[in-house]
Amino acid sequence: MVRFRVIVALVVASVLVAACGTSPTSPGSSPAGSEAPQIPEAPQQFQDLIAATKPADKQYDGVEVSVVVDSIQSGYPWFWLAPAIEKAYNIKIKVIATPFETFYQAIQNDIVSGTGAYDILSYPPRFLGDLASAGNILDLTDYAAKWDPEMGDVYPVYQLYTQFDDKLFALPIDGDRLELYYRKDLFSNADEQAVFEAQYGYPLAAPETWDQYLDVAKFFKRDAGATLAGETLADPFSGIAEITKLPDNFDWFLNRFASHDGIYFDDQMHPQLDTDAGRSALQNFVDAVKYGPSDILNFEYVESFDAFVQGQTAMCIQWTDVAKIAEDPNTSKIVGKTGYAQVPGVEQPDGSIVHRSTLAYNRVNSISKLAKNPEAAYRVMQFMNQPDVSLLYVTEPSAGMDPYRKSHYADPTKWVQQWPELSAYIDNNKQSLTNGYPELTMPGANRYNEALGTHIAQALAGQESVSEALKNATTEWESITDELGRDAQITHWLAQLKGWEEVGLID
Amino acid sequence: MERVTGARTIESRRVPWLMVLPALLLVLAINIIPLVYSTVLAFFQWNLTQAQVAPRFVGLDNFIRLLTRDPQFLTAAVNTAILVVATVVIQTVLGVAVALLLDQKLRFTGVATTLLLVPLALAPAVVGLLFSSLLSGSLGPINYWLEAIGLPAPSWLGDAHWALPSIVLVDTWQWTPFMILLTLAGLRSLSQEPVEAALVDGASSWQRFRYVKLPMLLPVLTVAVLLRAIDSFKTFDLVFLLTFGGPGTSSTTLSFYGYKVGLQAFDIGRASAIAFLMVQVFIVFVVIFYSRAKDQL
Amino acid sequence: MRPNPVVRALQYIGLFVVVAVFTFPTFWMVLGVFKRNVEHKARPPVLFPQDPFGAAADTIRFAFESSPVPLGHVFLNSVVVASATAIVTLAVGVTxxxxxxxxxxxxxSLPFFILTLRMAPPIAVGLPFFLVFRQLGLLDSQLGLVVAYTTFNLPLVIWLLRSFFRELDPSMEEAALVDGASRWQALRYIALPLALPAIASTGLLAFIFSWNEFFFATLLTSSEGRTIPALLPLFLPRSISAGQPLGASFFIAAISAVPMIILVLFLQRYLIKGLSLGAAKE
Incomplete structure (x- = not known):
């Protein structure tokens, strides 16, 4: 009897599976056009580079160098270029992808515990201060003197993200900014323009200020069955997509906070969050998410760009790589429809508008103090960082890396991915850089981020009011500072400010 | 059954303890000592990322901070309490109801009970992974079908009001079969005489359940409820995979908060204090469990 | 007494709904492996993929070859850790x-005390393990996970086998003792063979619980020692980026779940007995 039941159950299960596998044409199946393989493959240019790679001056006898990355996606540059590195140096690359949410924990665990499973750490600069000040990553100065990382070609702000205490602790691999993406086709639609202008009294365009951003977002928020640009919507349509969740919602607050002239701390490390700048910024964020998709409070990187490239939102504030995804017909339903603009800003008394684009999460590479062969690790990082090598992975759509060298923008015809609006995109990129606002890289940065990010998420979710959230974040920031030692933190903060001033990010 | 016979008294008194010894030593080494260590750590301030700073004895500071100055801890405690009560109540009611249905001598109940085992075979983490797409607005079929039949389709994981209920829902999906099958086993092992006597007396089916079957089932149900409560109290995997505690902190449970404090902020002392408080609640559960379950097990 | 046909019909509908609700997600999991990204995102939901085997082939190629994840190695780790835990807990637990x-x-009270250790909050044991393992070099190792999994499987194994041995008629063992056998021999040659099915079932339970464990796997491994659960967050739909097959999310769930489903179908009710710590009457 028991065996009979097992057999019946297995048969039922297999029939169900078989049934779904053998009905080639049935109602409800998907639209055509899914023939192309859906696996990211190294573009031809990578194969060419591998073929052209020659053995370097010094060989490393097949040692293995492991690289820890924050997702499968950001492992691709290493994974694809591993054959070139093996050819050049006889070094084997092992890529270890770990989950995004627990990435800081994974790196800290590995070092704190002495495990040493990760030789190269490929991480956002917000970890740099913690890692460098604790002596957990190696000073690269001597290696850099031997094998030039060509840092002069790297944008000054991204150079800053590789330094701690004026010493070189990392090499860049990624250059992030936040951009405003919008649907050109909808914004230029005559009907929509007319209705918008009638309602709001000014022409429909990519919003220049945060107030306009709310107007446009509200304007495009539509229910299923409503009309959008002359077509009836089968699904609800939304104004915006942004990242609202830890660990990155912090950066989406910063765009706003900085354009309101906010600054993290005063010179005694007292947080400047619960200020007019902080309240205006967070209030705008809270108001904006109402015009997002219904599950916007569950949006991190993938969900938020996906909502945009699936054609579900009119605007999206996102990292630099999303333009490439939006122009990739394998992943996007809005190819050719994306417009580029600066993230909105704040109008000044003289009528000019201050835009600030958060420069955050652009990964850098460091060598763990536990690395078994630091020199080999450096050679790998340096190989990846070369202008012609990095050009490949910062200009293709799958890996999520973005240009960080001036030379990356020098010749758009060399970009792996090509699309008609590429030069408009590059212009916007460069402007975002000049409007950039830096993320903290001092010790404790990740903890400050987490604390503020948690309260931002609570405010967005309606669990805390705007001022409660900022007050609570302030309290937590103070206690983090006390715990880390206020005097030491003041020193780090002043050094941080000085660096930002030197590269012209702040006055 | 355990009469002491003549043969036994001859035996060395050491044999029973020798047989238990390896297990006792192992339990001491890997269960007891870590628990004690964890308790000790709760009285220290120790941040692992600062290798240069040694652990410092701070008395009750960690506890005072948790209980008076840490709203996230209180949120997590409330969330955990809601989760325990909701999952246990819903799963018990549903479980008993379905078990009564399966006890109706219908055809196919054999296959049905076999298929009900499937959710229990899955790792909670796998269930979390699976439901993160099932409940998603863009990937999952659930909201599409809800809308198709005219029901509201909430943003399950993206709405602070729905995140915790979603975790209850998913936990209920996985563990109701346990309550069903356990109750069913209980029903089938009931002595039929009282039920038949009630039938002769003209009791309705509700009365037969309420006054005859339920009292007889109660001992085994109590054990099941306590086991589910203890498991639910520790919920971690589902939170990690479905919501990561959010939106905001709306679905953060104590286990998840302890994990965040201990392994994302590396505040070992405060995380140990959370663990210590959890163990105290757990001990209460265990005491109740012992008094209720010792005859059942 | 013959039941009312309307009631009967309602009961069958109820039965169907129950079965449908509790099997559909698992079915959806398997189905997901056979879909392409457009089909995952399509409205209405796709139940009959157009090119199921092509899609599955791509997904599997992605999971095993075209992505920087050593899935084969991780699968093997899961097998080794779960088997070793089952063997260790049985070896120590039977006597x-x-x-x-x-x-x-x-x-x-002693066996009950040991049993309660199974249910203790993992965070209370997990933190100390993390701290001690880093001194002993046990982090990111199979051995470390086996130790961690023994903490909650050994109490269960002892408890379940204890109740089994209690139900076993002692008279044969007593006869052997009278004939001059030692207690160890009575256990080895009489009780053990009789208990073999229960021991095997209990070992399988320990295997399943270890295979499915997530908290320690996340906490104590980072690279070489990772088991399948530790990889699951990497494959959340929210972590699968543009151009990567969403089917991979379902595939990793399926390779974790399907072997356990098969084991459970063979264990049948014993699973309920194990989960209820013996409260269920078989």
Missing amino acids: AAYSFARFRTGGT
Whole structure:
């Protein structure tokens, strides 16, 4: 009897599976056009580079160098270029992808515990201060003197993200900014323009200020069955997509906070969050998410760009790589429809508008103090960082890396991915850089981020009011500072400010 | 059954303890000592990322901070309490109801009970992974079908009001079969005489359940409820995979908060204090469990 | 007494709904492996993929070859860790369970105390393990996970086998003792063969619980020692970026789940007995 039941159950299960596998044409199946393989493959240019790679001056006898990355996606540059590195140096690359949410924990665990499973750490600069000040990553100065990382070609702000205490602790691999993406086709639609202008009294365009951003977002928020640009919507349509969740919602607050002239701390490390700048910024964020998709409070990187490239939102504030995804017909339903603009800003008394684009999460590479062969690790990082090598992975759509060298923008015809609006995109990129606002890289940065990010998420979710959230974040920031030692933190903060001033990010 | 016979008294008194010894030593080494260590750590301030700073004895500071100055801890405690009560109540009611249905001598109940085992075979983490797409607005079929039949389709994981209920829902999906099958086993092992006597007396089916079957089932149900409560109290995997505690902190449970404090902020002392408080609640559960379950097990 | 046909019909509908609700997600999981990204995102939901085997082939190629994740190695780790835990807990647990059952060693409270350790909050054991393992070099190792999994499987194994040995008629063992066998021999040659099916089932339970464990796997491994659960967050739909197959999310769930589903179908009710710590009558 028991065996009979097992057999019946297995048969039922297999029939169900078989049934779904053998009905080639049935109602409800998907639209055509899914023939192309859906696996990211190294573009031809990578194969060419591998073929052209020659053995370097010094060989490393097949040692293995492991690289820890924050997702499968950001492992691709290493994974694809591993054959070139093996050819050049006889070094084997092992890529270890770990989950995004627990990435800081994974790196800290590995070092704190002495495990040493990760030789190269490929991480956002917000970890740099913690890692460098604790002596957990190696000073690269001597290696850099031997094998030039060509840092002069790297944008000054991204150079800053590789330094701690004026010493070189990392090499860049990624250059992030936040951009405003919008649907050109909808914004230029005559009907929509007319209705918008009638309602709001000014022409429909990519919003220049945060107030306009709310107007446009509200304007495009539509229910299923409503009309959008002359077509009836089968699904609800939304104004915006942004990242609202830890660990990155912090950066989406910063765009706003900085354009309101906010600054993290005063010179005694007292947080400047619960200020007019902080309240205006967070209030705008809270108001904006109402015009997002219904599950916007569950949006991190993938969900938020996906909502945009699936054609579900009119605007999206996102990292630099999303333009490439939006122009990739394998992943996007809005190819050719994306417009580029600066993230909105704040109008000044003289009528000019201050835009600030958060420069955050652009990964850098460091060598763990536990690395078994630091020199080999450096050679790998340096190989990846070369202008012609990095050009490949910062200009293709799958890996999520973005240009960080001036030379990356020098010749758009060399970009792996090509699309008609590429030069408009590059212009916007460069402007975002000049409007950039830096993320903290001092010790404790990740903890400050987490604390503020948690309260931002609570405010967005309606669990805390705007001022409660900022007050609570302030309290937590103070206690983090006390715990880390206020005097030491003041020193780090002043050094941080000085660096930002030197590269012209702040006055 | 355990009469002491003549043969036994001859035996060395050491044999029973020798047989238990390896297990006792192992339990001491890997269960007891870590628990004690964890308790000790709760009285220290120790941040692992600062290798240069040694652990410092701070008395009750960690506890005072948790209980008076840490709203996230209180949120997590409330969330955990809601989760325990909701999952246990819903799963018990549903479980008993379905078990009564399966006890109706219908055809196919054999296959049905076999298929009900499937959710229990899955790792909670796998269930979390699976439901993160099932409940998603863009990937999952659930909201599409809800809308198709005219029901509201909430943003399950993206709405602070729905995140915790979603975790209850998913936990209920996985563990109701346990309550069903356990109750069913209980029903089938009931002595039929009282039920038949009630039938002769003209009791309705509700009365037969309420006054005859339920009292007889109660001992085994109590054990099941306590086991589910203890498991639910520790919920971690589902939170990690479905919501990561959010939106905001709306679905953060104590286990998840302890994990965040201990392994994302590396505040070992405060995380140990959370663990210590959890163990105290757990001990209460265990005491109740012992008094209720010792005859059942 | 013949039941009302309307009631009967409603009961069958109820039965169907129950079965549908509790099997659909698992079915959806398997189905997901056979879909392409457009089909995952399509409205209405796709139940009959157009090119199921092509899609599955791509997904599997992605999971095993075209992505920087050593899935084969991780799968093997899961097998090794779960098997080793089952073997260790049985090896240590059988004699203890026998002793508790036959001699009431430590009364009822000692075995019950051990049982409660199964249910303790993992965070209370996990943090100390993390701290001690880093001194011992056990982080990111198979051995470390086996130790961690023994903490909650050993109490269960002891408890379940104890109740089994208690139900086993002691008269044959007593006869052997009278004939001059030692207690160890009675266990080895009489009780053990009789208990073999229960021991095997209990070992399988320990295997399943270890295979499915997530908290320690996340906490104590980072690279070489990772098991399948530790990889699951990497494959959340929210972590699968543009151009990567969403089917991979379902595939990793399926390779974790399907072997356990098959084991459970063979264990049948014993699973409920194990999960209820013996409260269920078989």
